Amino acid sequence: MDKHQASVKEALRFRAPALWLKRAGGFVLDQLYPPTCLYCDTPIVDANALCASCWCGLRPITRPMCPVLGLPFAVSLGPEARSAAAIADPPPFDRARSAFIYNDLARAIVSRLKYGDKPELSRFCALTMTTACAEILDGDPVLVPVPLHRFRQWQRRYNQSTELCRALVQLRGLDVAPLLVRRTRRTRQQVGLSAAQRQRNVAGAFEVRAEALSAIAGRRVVIVDDVITTGATVRALTLALKRAGIEQIDVISFARVVIGADMPI
């Protein structure tokens, strides 16, 4: 046995009981604090998941869908068929994909994610996004969270988009550029605003930091948000990135509003 093999064996000898202890510790903890549903606290078998009933309350966005906006179609119109929304008002980004339709349950989950009372929710949301948005996350893009204005970030102490990026980095080993963009002015909360008002509210609200650009030169960027409502925020952010010279920009989110699908906003 050479020196290297001996050191590996030595390391394994010390790791084995540690692993055993960890498993035993996990078992004991599960007995003391059984894992519960991330949303409703019903006891479940595996930690960091939803119970069957909550899971059934989510509506995944699946094909057929608009190849640009990622909006679901009731019937397949062919792989190149775009939604009326994408034709009427083409977005500045290339593609958008979201894991779920924004219904009551998705809204409740996003609200908890936003206020950070359950950090493990960001990992759950990110995990669902790795599957639903796989075609966008493939190919080693750089993730960019939608930044909050520094005052709002200070108020909340938490940027849900950054937390989603952090979890996506852990799950997929991707690069993230958390400081690439800053929000230069405080915008009104978008809730309750019309599409046109939302667009005016966020126009020109983002600024790309020139010093952070060189690190991602030539790379494709993926904007990460919790919810896409009218798309005004991600459109404004895309335009700021384009002005800075970034050419390929996609968007992903945990949930998105689909008009006529479920609920008013």
Ligand SMILES: [Zn+2]
């Ligand atoms: Zn539940």
